[in-house]
Amino acid sequence: MRIAVLKERANGETRVSATPETVKKFIALGAAVAVESGAGEAASIADADYAAAGAEVVKDAAKGADIVLGVQGPDAKALKGANAGAWIVAGLDPFGQRGRVDNYAKGGFEALAMEFMPRITRAQSMDILSSQSNLAGYKAVIEAANLYGRAFPMMMTAAGTISAAKCFVMGVGVAGLQAIATARRLGAQVSATDVRSATKEQIQSLGAKPIFVESVAGIEGEGAGGYATEMSEEYQKAQAELVSGHIAKQDIVITTALIPGRAAPRLISDAQIASMKPGSVIFDLAVAQGGNVEGSKPDQVVVRHGVKILGYSNTPAKLPADASALFARNLYNFLSAFWDKEADRPVLDEEIGNAVRLTQGGKVVNERLLG
Ligand code: NAD
Numbered sequence: 001m002r003i004a005v006l007k008e009r010a011n012g013e014t015r016v017s018a019t020p021e022t023v024k025k026f027i028a029l030g031a032a033v034a035v036e037s038g039a040g041e042a043a044s045i046a047d048a049d050y051a052a053a054g055a056e057v058v059k060d061a062a063k064g065a066d067i068v069l070g071v072q073g074p075d076a077k078a079l080k081g082a083n084a085g086a087w088i089v090a091g092l093d094p095f096g097q098r099g100r101v102d103n104y105a106k107g108g109f110e111a112l113a114m115e116f117m118p119r120i121t122r123a124q125s126m127d128i129l130s131s132q133s134n135l136a137g138y139k140a141v142i143e144a145a146n147l148y149g150r151a152f153p154m155m156m157t158a159a160g161t162i163s164a165a166k167c168f169v170m171g172v173g174v175a176g177l178q179a180i181a182t183a184r185r186l187g188a189q190v191s192a193t194d195v196r197s198a199t200k201e202q203i204q205s206l207g208a209k210p211i212f213v214e215s216v217a218g219i220e221g222e223g224a225g226g227y228a229t230e231m232s233e234e235y236q237k238a239q240a241e242l243v244s245g246h247i248a249k250q251d252i253v254i255t256t257a258l259i260p261g262r263a264a265p266r267l268i269s270d271a272q273i274a275s276m277k278p279g280s281v282i283f284d285l286a287v288a289q290g291g292n293v294e295g296s297k298p299d300q301v302v303v304r305h306g307v308k309i310l311g312y313s314n315t316p317a318k319l320p321a322d323a324s325a326l327f328a329r330n331l332y333n334f335l336s337a338f339w340d341k342e343a344d345r346p347v348l349d350e351e352i353g354n355a356v357r358l359t360q361g362g363k364v365v366n367e368r369l370l371g
Contacts, residue, residue, distance in 0.1 A: 001031040001345045004065035004082070005055070007039040010072045012299075012313065014042035014320035015327055017069040017090065020053035022332040027054045029339050036061035043320040066345065069331055071324075073100050076107065084108055089331055091115050091128055094358055094369055095261055101369065105359040112356045114330065116368065119227075123352060126334035130174045131326035136315035137178030137256065140283040141167070143318075144252050145186060147281045147301065147308050153187025164189050168250040169208070170243075170267050170292065171257030172199040175285055179254045180206045188252065193242070195231055195257075198222045211246055213238045227260050236265075243267065248275040255292035256285045261368070263290035270294045270304065278306025287311025 003026055005018040016039050018026075023033045033055040037047050047057045062068055063081035070090030079088070085108055092113040094101055104111040114128045124130065144167075145152055154164040167183040169176050169192040176192060180203065183190045190208035192199075195218045203210040212218070216235045219228060231239070247253065247268065253276075257265050264286035273282070273294065284296040291311065295304050298313040316323040338346040348357070358366045 001067070002065050002083075003031050003033045004061040004063075004068045005033065005035040005039055005050075006061055006068060006070050006074050006078050007036040008042075008071050009075065009078060012317055013072055014317045015071045015324045016040045016043045016045060016320075017071050017324075017328060017331055018050075019043075019045060019325055019328040020049045020055075021325070022328040023050055023053040023055045025332055025336065029336060030341075030344055031067075032056070034058050034061040034063075034065065040324070043324040045321075045324070067335070071327060073097055073104075073111075075100065076103055079107065079109070082109070085110060087112055089114065089335070092358060094366070098369070101358050101364060105362055105364050108362055110360050111358040113358050113366075114334070114356065116356045116358075116366070117334075118352060118355045120351070122337075126330050126337070126352075128327055128330045131330055132316040132323060133173065133175040133256075134178045135319050135323050135326070136285055137175035137254075138182045139315050139318050140175070140254050140256075140285050141179050141182040141186065141252075143310060143312075144254060144281045144283040147310060148252060149279050150251070151187075152183070165251040166191075166249060167252040167254065168192065168211070168246060170194075170253065170255045171286075172196075172203055173256060173258070175256040176254070177202060177206065179256065179285075180208045183252070183254070184208065191246070191250075193239075195219050195228050195235070195239075196222060211242065213242050228257070230259055230262065230265065239267070240269070240272075244272055244275065247272050248277075250276065251280050253280070253282045254285065255282065257292050258286055258289055264292050266294065267292040268294060273307050273309070274305040276305070276307050280307045282307060282309045284309060284311035285315060288313045 035050040035055040065082045067087045073092040088111045094113045117127050152165045155162040165188045167188040167190045169179045172194040192203045193211045200210045216238045284293040286292045287296045287298045296309045302309045335346045340347040
């Protein structure tokens with residue numbers, strides 16, 4: 001069993017899909033690991049560190065590989081020389097990169113999309129969306145604080161008192177929860193909202209104030225598979241009214257709302273931005289999925305009505321060392337959980353295998369892509 005670790009080629013991608021720690025662990029399972037030279041450079045991992053962990057550091061890592069690891073989906077060129085039927089294990093952006101998925105099928109690869117990992121307890125440690133969103137939620141607050149022309153905590157000084165920043169977090173999934181915790185640690189007064197009723201208690205347990213639509217029912221409990229769906233027009237209207245009343249008093253807004261397989265819901269309109277104080281900051285974590293905020297643009301600070309709006313196309317890539325460490329562990333936890341000693345390779349079960357497998361035997365086989 002030969003595992004290849006590729007250098008990422010996508011613009012702005014700084015992460016790497018294996019670390020010396022996971023390389024060692026794969027070798028302990030009985031695999032050989034080939035790392036493309038320079039793969040860890042942007043995450044501060046030198047070729048020599050991989051070599052010390054037991055990897056071969058080579059130019060054409062995919063050659064002879066049975067499993068190819070990536071952060072993002074590799075293109076055909078990077079896969080040159082991989083064995084017939086080799087697995088591609090990465091974040092494959094299956095809806096956004098459908099053409100590439102079709103090419104994996106044509107190439108005879110078995111593509112496994114890690115973002116399709118089911119939200120079940122035993123898969124938690126394999127979930128790249130959770131591990132990366134958690135860091136993104138943290139970074140969003142840090143970046144917003146950096147752009148904000150005032151301090152977050154209340155400060156009583158000899159020259160007078162500085163009041164605490166008011167921070168509003170919209171969307172309380174993994175990223176939102178970490179954003180709340182980070183803003184609280186920095187000393188902000190935090191409030192938060194979501195469409196899933198289960199998040200109310202989570203918001204309170206972090207010491208923040210829940211702001212919820214009460215007139216129209218949201219999603220009971222966690223929602224299907226822990227995910228939100230698109231809300232009714234009636235709910236959207238009630239939510240817009242609620243946000244309008246709240247947002248004008250906020251200094252920092254962090255938006256994180258996503259709906260799997262769809263464009264991000266629009267949560268903040270230009271008119272609502274206009275109601276905010278000049279100097280306020282909005283960080284749109286959903287900007288790469290279409291954005292929660294009207295006018296937000298990936299990787300640019302847009303100023304509207306004196307309010308600064310920012311969002312990154314790839315937020316976890318701004319924390320390459322930690323993001324890589326967690327991503328690499330997710331991949332290791334996944335492959336090692338299914339490692340079959342006799343077959344000397346991982347053998348997936350139906351529940352997780354069918355959820356993540358996009359292509360097999362020359363065809364696209366995943367229900368979410370076919371249906
Ligand atoms: P996500 O990234 O899909 O969405 C972010 C948040 O936006 C969600 O909380 C969602 O409800 C919210 N949202 C969507 N539309 C909205 C709207 N119009 N207005 C306001 N908020 C809106 O979510 P996520 O971070 O992936 O997490 C969702 C849930 O899944 C969480 O409860 C999390 O704990 C759970 N989860 C479970 C596992 C597991 O068990 N393996 C793994 C990851 C996440």
